[in-house]
Amino acid sequence: QVQLVQSGADVKKPGASVKISCKTSGYNFTNQFIHWVRQAPGQGLEWMGIINPNDGTTNFAQQFQGRVTLTRDTSTATVYMDLRSLRSGDTAVYYCTRDHYGSSLYWGQGTLVTVSS
């Protein structure tokens, strides 16, 4: 069965960077895009960006451009999200999701990132 397993919760200081992994299994890794979505505490869902695991091309929401990088390792079927220059407003649960006709059919369990001095 399709699974997306994310790395564990993390606490960072303002200005630091965080790197979250999303290990996939149960399907052909290079065939489906991976999205990243985040959710601040008590808030709604916010789409961050997308990566094509086949060739590594990416597309980001404008508010994250220049601050986020998505990479993939095809040998381990893992996608990584690197967010830099963290601020308190980046405190959120970060989800990776697998694409299905543009939708997010499969979701990781979420990774809580807390930014606090």
Place this chain on the structure above:
Amino acid sequence: DIVMTQSPLSLPVTPGEPASISCRSSQSLLHSNGFTYLDWYLQKPGQSPQLLIYLSSYRASGVPDRFSGSGSGTDFTLNISRVEAEDIGVYYCMQAVQTPQTFGPGTKVDIK
């Protein structure tokens, strides 16, 4: 960016009764390929969101048939024919016709 709105934002429901949520987009979600890129997600308390409906009206695998999606262009509706207690949570609509994908603010459904 496409702005998504939902109504109501809070919906108390009675088990066994029908319920519906409306979603509106600031631009048409009809793609040139003929598909309409509107999704519905349910986030149950303490869980990751789950896809209910994609391409406006297609039920995702494993989703009970009491859930249905309808609409076109900029106006969409999620219907629950008979609400069950397990349906409580926050429902989000989302457009996938262009990036950035954008979500509605969510509709919180709870039991009356």
